[in-house]
Amino acid sequence: MPTIRKCLYCQKSLHKQSLMQYMMNDALCLSCRRSLKIKRKTLQMKSLKITYFGLYEHDLAEALLQYKECMDEALKEMFLSEVKDWIRFHYHNCVFLCAPSSSKALERRGFQHVISMFEQCGVPILDCFEKKTDTDQKQASFQKRSEISDVLVLKQEVDIPDKRLILIDDIVTTGSTLLALQNLIKDKECTEALCLCIHPKLLAEYDKKRRRFCIY
Numbered sequence: 001m002p003t004i005r006k007c008l009y010c011q012k013s014l015h016k017q018s019l020m021q022y023m024m025n026d027a028l029c030l031s032c033r034r035s036l037k038i039k040r041k042t043l044q045m046k047s048l049k050i051t052y053f054g055l056y057e058h059d060l061a062e063a064l065l066q067y068k069e070c071m072d073e074a075l076k077e078m079f080l081s082e083v084k085d086w087i088r089f090h091y092h093n094c095v096f097l098c099a100p101s102s103s104k105a106l107e108r109r110g111f112q113h114v115i116s117m118f119e120q121c122g123v124p125i126l127d128c129f130e131k132k133t134d135t136d137q138k139q140a141s142f143q144k145r146s147e148i149s150d151v152l153v154l155k156q157e158v159d160i161p162d163k164r165l166i167l168i169d170d171i172v173t174t175g176s177t178l179l180a181l182q183n184l185i186k187d188k189e190c191t192e193a194l195c196l197c198i199h200p201k202l203l204a205e206y207d208k209k210r211r212r213f214c215i216y
């Protein structure tokens, strides 16, 4: 009997997929793929251009929580599989610099979730940053997260290559982590970041500022 391929997320049969999904050997059914609402957008934050693929809400937030907090590493391919070819094409000559997790979170999960998610894009990834304390960002308030720069360090033993450098992370909540990481390597030029999703609150703040700027 032939094995029936099942959706990685909902476990239903994979017989309903779009041609595009079939071509990219997508592990999700059409319904799960659509529910993630992956769409590429950019946002300029100070000197950092952030490219993101969705909003941290609804089904995408739920799937990300299951992946990170329920240690479901098998889900690693579902998030970026729709855009991995685009990423590979645009960043093939770059090096990705991964945002760090606290050692406690890393130990709990047993895998570096950002690296696992991005490695399917085929771009070299450098794990060059470290989070000094075990402050859990999930529990930190929105304001408190802006103090994150105090706990991020560049690992001593890592050599950062002279290539185009791109920061990578799963969620941008306030942008403070990315800006702090950019500051840690300010002697190198790094003006771009790639993230799976951003917090809707951050996007709302950003839109408000942009509108204000347009009016005056």
Ligand SMILES: [Zn+2]
Pocket: 007, 008, 009, 010, 011, 012, 028, 029, 030, 031, 032, 033
């Ligand atoms: Zn599904």
